[in-house]
Amino acid sequence: MSREEKEGRTWVSGTPPLWVRHPAGSRHCPGCHHPIIERLIADVVGEMGVEDDAVLVTGVGCSTRAFVVLDMDGISTAHGRAPDVGTAIKRSLHGRPIVITLQGDGDCIAIGAGSLLAAVGRAERITVIMANNANYGTTGGQMAPTTLMGQVTSTTPGGRDASTGYPMHVPELLATLKGCVYAARGSVHTPANYQRTKKYLRIAVQKQIDNVGFSFVEIISACPPDWRLTPVESLRFIEERMVPEFPLGEFKNVGGIE
C-alpha cells in the first residue's frame, strides 16, 4: 500500500488500531488537541509497524494520560524527566525499543529543559514530542516559557510583558545542536496540518530506527478552557497568534552526525 493510501485511510474515519478504550478515559477538555496528538502517535506507530517495540514516555500535565489510551507499552515520569527515562529504556535494552516521549511545553522546556538538552547533547536515539499550548494547561493556565507576548494567563493577568521574558523557540534551538538530527514544528488545527505533522513524526521516528541521532517534533496544541476561548475560536487563535510566533516547518533534517 502506498504512503498516500495509508495516510488517507487513517485520516478519513474510524479509530486507529492502537487506540484503547480505557475505563478512566483520557479525560481531556472539549476542544483540546491532546487527543488528536495521541491519535497522531497511534497512526504513525501503527503505520510504521513499530508498535511491538514502541514505548511511550509521558511527562506530567495533560500529556500524562496518553499512555492510558494507547495500546503500546507506556510509562509516566516525574515532571520534566521523560528524556532521562526514555534514554535509559532505549539504552538498557541496547537500542531495540522505539522511544517516544510526549511532554507539554512546561514539562519539556521549563522544568525539563536540562533533561532535554542533555539528551540532545548525548545524541540519544529517542523522539521527543512537545505539545505547545502556550500555557500550563493542567494547573489552570499559568504562564509557560512559550506564552505569547501580551497573552493573558493566570500568572500574567495583565498580559505577558518583557519583564517575564520572551517565548522559547525549541526546535529552532535544538536544530543548532549537533546531537539533534531532526527538528520540526507542526500543528493539528486543520486536516492539512495534521497530515504534515504526521509526516514530521514519521521522519522523526525513522531517524530513531536509522540510529542516527535525536529527533524532535513540536506540535502546537489548543487549550480552549485556559485560553478562555471556544474550540473554534481556539483554531483561529492558533492561525492568527500562535503560528506567526511559532512558524511551522522543518528546522533540521540531516542523515547523520558529522
Add this chain to the structure above:
Amino acid sequence: MAERMLIQGNEAIGYGAVSAGCVTFFGYPITPQNEVTEWFAREMPKREGVFIQPHSESGSINMLYGGAATGLRCLTSTSSPGWGLMQETMSHMANAELPAVIVLVQRGGPGQGTTQHAQMDYLSATRCGGPGGYKNIVLAPASVAENCDFVQLAFHLADKYRNPVVVLTDAIIGQMAEPVEIRSLDFGPLPPKDWAIGGKGRRPDRKRRFIQCGQGQISAEPYPNYLTFIRALDAKIRRMQSEVRFESYLMDDARLVVVAYGYVARVAKEAVNLARREGLRVGLLRPITVWPFPYEPLRARAEAGAVFLAVEDSLGQLVEDVRLGVDGRAPIHFLGMLERHDPTGAGMLLPGRLLQEIKKIYSGVKA
C-alpha cells in the same frame, strides 16, 4: 573457588553489583564516590553492560527509573549533595513500584559540607527525604566485603518488594582497601518481572504494560483508586519491616550497649574489645538494616537494665532510633562528630575517645 582481591570499598560496590547481575549503571561525578562511577565506566563495556554519565544526579535517578522499568537490575551511586537531588524520583519510584539500588557514600554536610567522611544522611535515608511518606529499606555496610555483599542483598530485596533499596555507606568504607572474596550470593527465588516494559512484542501475549508514578491518581490496574493504592503501600511497608538485620556483639551480659553503624561500628567494636579487656561488661549492637531498625534487641537489653551509648559521625541522628527502641526504659548517652580527634574535616571518631566515654558512663552505672 571465589576470587580474593585487595580492593577499595567503592570498587567493591561494582564487583557486588555485577555479581548480582546488574548490567546498567548511571552515575554523575561526586566525591567521595567517584571510584564507583569510574569502575562502571571502565568495566561495563567489557561486560556488554550499559554505562551512562547523565547531566546531574536528577538525571541519574530518572535514568534509574527508566532502566528499572525494563526489568533489568540497575544501579546508581552518589554522595550527599547528589542524594538531595535524587529525592524527587525516590518518591516517584516508590509510587511506580520500581526496584533498583542506590548507593549513598556519605560525606559531611549540610550543603556542600566537606568532601570527606561523615554519617550525616542517616535521617534523610531512613525517613525518606522525598515527598509523600514512602519507605525504602536501607542497608549499612561496615566493611569493604559488606559493600560487595550488601549491594547484592539490596538487589534481592528491591526485586522482592518492587521498591528502591538504599546502601548507606560512607567515605571511610568507600576509600579504604581490604581483602574481599568476590562471590555471587543466592538469596532465593523472586517473583517474575511480568510488569516490565520495553515494547509489547517482547511478551508472548503481546499485551501492553504501563508503569506510572501517579498510581492512585489515574485509575488503572491494579489500583482503581487512591485508597486501594495507599492500602497496598501500607501493606508493603509492613512486609518490608520484617527485613530487620543486625549484628549483636557481646550483648548478652552487657550493662552498657554501644549502638553504631558503618565505619563507626568498626571503631566501636575496637573500643568494646578494649573495655572488655578491662573487665567492663560492654556490648555492641550494629544495625545492618537502619530501616527497618532493630528496635527489639534494644528494648530487650533496656528491660534487662542496660544503659546505652549511641555513637555516630554526625550531630545526632541514629540516636533518635535508639530513643525509639529504648522508649524511656533506660538512659541513653550520645557521642557525636564534635568528639572527633581532629577539628578539621579529616578528624575521626577513634576507639580511644570512645573507650574514655564508655568508662565514664560505666562508672555511673556501677554507682
